Amino acid sequence: MNTLERVLTFLQDLRSHLDGTGDMPEPRTLAEFALQRLTPMDLDICINIVETELVLWEESGLHVRPALHPYVSERIGVYTLDDEEVGRFLGYPECCVEYFLEGHVRFDHDPDNVVVVTEGFVPCSPTCRRAHRVHLLEFDADPEPYRRLEGRLRTRLEKLGVLSYHSAYRGFYEVHVPKFEGVHLDRPY
Numbered sequence: 001m002n003t004l005e006r007v008l009t010f011l012q013d014l015r016s017h018l019d020g021t022g023d024m025p026e027p028r029t030l031a032e033f034a035l036q037r038l039t040p041m042d043l044d045i046c047i048n049i050v051e052t053e054l055v056l057w058e059e060s061g062l063h064v065r066p067a068l069h070p071y072v073s074e075r076i077g078v079y080t081l082d083d084e085e086v087g088r089f090l091g092y093p094e095c096c097v098e099y100f101l102e103g104h105v106r107f108d109h110d111p112d113n114v115v116v117v118t119e120g121f122v123p124c125s126p127t128c129r130r131a132h133r134v135h136l137l138e139f140d141a142d143p144e145p146y147r148r149l150e151g152r153l154r155t156r157l158e159k160l161g162v163l164s165y166h167s168a169y170r171g172f173y174e175v176h177v178p179k180f181e182g183v184h185l186d187r188p189y
């Protein structure tokens with residue numbers, strides 16, 4: 001199960017729990033955080049967002065998964081709860097979580113090739129194999145197909161009315177090129 005599928009299952013289990021037909025899902029801290037903030041309607045929107053991201057990503061056949069949309073991240077505590085627990089939930093490898101906890105809060109490598117990472121994810125190295133294995137990083141990547149997927153995601157999520165609400169919203173992917181500062185695929189909204 002990939003990370004987006006896991007997040008989707010978590011949200012669907014949370015929905016069942018709200019309906020009184022299922023147990024509270026794990027991780028408990030994220031579930032409790034979300035239940036304090038989410039109405040059933042919010043939760044349905046979150047499920048819709050993650051489903052949309054998952055379907056478009058699978059259709060694209062691209063290696064790196066898109067970032068979880070901030071509408072969802074905010075409501076399940078990704079920006080608020082313990083970094084280690086959140087990192088584990090999002091499938092971040094231990095080596096990269098440790099690197100982040102050492103104070104590397106953004107991509108700070110000078111890669112030899114073009115590197116595409118999931119927006120917001122900080123790899124311990126631009127060639128971290130564990131991050132590659134779990135679809136968070138591709139080195140020697142062609143950014144163009146990612147740019148196209150980013151465009152498709154924006155168009156589809158705009159229709160759900162959630163794209164432009166978040167001031168910190170940047171995008172789904174980061175592209176890092178040798179000897180230059182990392183750039184985002186598109187202008188912020």
Ligand SMILES: [Zn+2]
Nearest residue numbers: 095096124128
């Ligand atoms: Zn790593």
